[in-house]
Amino acid sequence: QKEVEQNSGPLSVPEGAIASLNCTYSDRGSQSFFWYRQYSGKSPELIMSIYSNGDKEDGRFTAQLNKASQYVSLLIRDSQPSDSATYLCAVNIRRGAQKLVFGQGTRLTINP
Amino acid sequence: DTGVSQNPRHKITKRGQNVTFRCDPISEHNRLYWYRQTLGQGPEFLTYFQNEAQLEKSRLLSDRFSAERPKGSFSTLEIQRTEQGDSAMYLCASSSRGLDTGELFFGEGSRLTVL
Numbered sequence: 732q733k734e735v736e737q738n739s740g741p742l743s744v745p746e747g748a749i750a751s752l753n754c755t756y757s758d759r760g761s762q763s764f765f766w767y768r769q770y771s772g773k774s775p776e777l778i779m780s781i782y783s784n785g786d787k788e789d790g791r792f793t794a795q796l797n798k799a800s801q802y803v804s805l806l807i808r809d810s811q812p813s814d815s816a817t818y819l820c821a822v823n824i825r826r827g828a829q830k831l832v833f834g835q836g837t838r839l840t841i842n843p
Numbered sequence: 844d845t846g847v848s849q850n851p852r853h854k855i856t857k858r859g860q861n862v863t864f865r866c867d868p869i870s871e872h873n874r875l876y877w878y879r880q881t882l883g884q885g886p887e888f889l890t891y892f893q894n895e896a897q898l899e900k901s902r903l904l905s906d907r908f909s910a911e912r913p914k915g916s917f918s919t920l921e922i923q924r925t926e927q928g929d930s931a932m933y934l935c936a937s938s939s940r941g942l943d944t945g946e947l948f949f950g951e952g953s954r955l956t957v958l
Contacts, residue, residue, distance in 0.1 A: 735885075739883075762942075762943050763942055763943055763944070765946065765947070767949075773951070773952075774932075774934055774949040774950060774951050774952045775886065775934070775949050776949070777946055777947070777948060777949075780946050782943075782944065819885050819886070821885075821947075823942040823943065827941070827943070828899070828942070829874070829876075829891045829893070829898065829899055829941060829942055830876070830888040830891060830899060830901075830942070831886075831888065831942060831947060832888070833885030833886050833887070834885050835883065835884050835885050836883075836884075836885050
């Protein structure tokens with residue numbers, strides 16, 4: 732089992748709809764969780780961080796964390812074509828460890 | 844620009860040659876990370892520095908790889924005797940706090956092509 736798993740996609744969503752991206756992780760002791768956006772040929776850009784169970788909202792983005800289910804998600808409301816990118820889930824899998832483990836990313840396409 | 848800076852942005856080399864990449868982190872960040880990313884995959888952790896000390900190192904970092912951060916500011920990643928499998932994007936990131944509460948900010952990356 733991979734430490735961090737995402738569906739690779741591609742995920743296709745019409746413009747204006749809600750895009751839902753999912754991520755599961757294997758280590759129940761994981762403490763911090765991040766979503767990065769990566770455009771083709773570019774480096775990852777931090778979108779959201781979440782550290783406790785529940786929802787965290789920032790503009791059109793909402794991160795959701797459920798530690799009991801070892802599940803973290805990212806919702807993008809009112810999807811725009813500029814949201815088309817690969818979304819990477821990253822997990823700090825052990826307290827005190829100084830490395831993030833990334834999923835392979837989900838490729839999202841927003842159709843005008 | 845006060846972000847993480849990496850150079851060169853692109854490097855094409857022949858198999859067997861040595862290459863070196865440089866990373867300048869965000870100025871107030873004392874933590875620096877190197878990752879490697881291949882096409883279609885997420886970044887993979889290579890190594891971590893806190894100030895000048897290299898505190899974590901991945902098993903991915905073979906003997907041909909060495910990283911330094913001599914004065915706790917910029918860092919270099921050297922790959923000796925490059926192989927075609929070393930072709931990847933090498934990403935540097937920095938942080939002001941540990942990952943329990945902090946966030947990583949990535950540079951634009953250095954893309955290596957080994958012919």
